[in-house]
Amino acid sequence: MVKDQQINIRLTDEEFDMIKSRMKKSSFTSMSAYIRKMAIDGMVVKLDIAELKEICSLLRYNGNNINQIAKRLNAGKQIYSEDIKDIKEKQKLLCDMVNSINMKLSKI
CATH class of the missing domain: 1.20.58 (Methane Monooxygenase Hydroxylase; Chain G, domain 1)
Structure with a gap:
């Protein structure tokens, strides 16, 4: 599947740090994949x-x-x-x- 659509957003330093921190707590290593998952599903669940x-x-x-x-x-x-x-x-x-x-x- 070709991903040719793009969304650009601007964040404050605090917002960026919050997203980065939450991503590290999940299993995602790619910021793009994490934000895509959050935008589509509304949440990321990490099972222990x-x-x-x-x-x-x-x-x-x-x-x-x-x-x-x-x-x-x-x-x-x-x-x-x-x-x-x-x-x-x-x-x-x-x-x-x-x-x-x-x-x-x-x-x-």
Whole structure:
């Protein structure tokens, strides 16, 4: 796609510094791309990927533990209360993290 249309704006030093500061907090490295995104969408949302990666990790951890418990039960073996307690703790942590992300998103 050829970008042949141009918009020129004038900013005060303070306005320019504000835009530059906000751009640095986002994932954008190009001022042009950042301003284009802001002009078209009205906002730029930066997701905390580390939090999402931790949630995925906890989900895998809990899924593996639940699978191991199911295998033990199907084999007629005993399950341990520590395993159930661990899963409940991780599940609570997951819920807290998801609620935290939902609260942050609701402020947008």
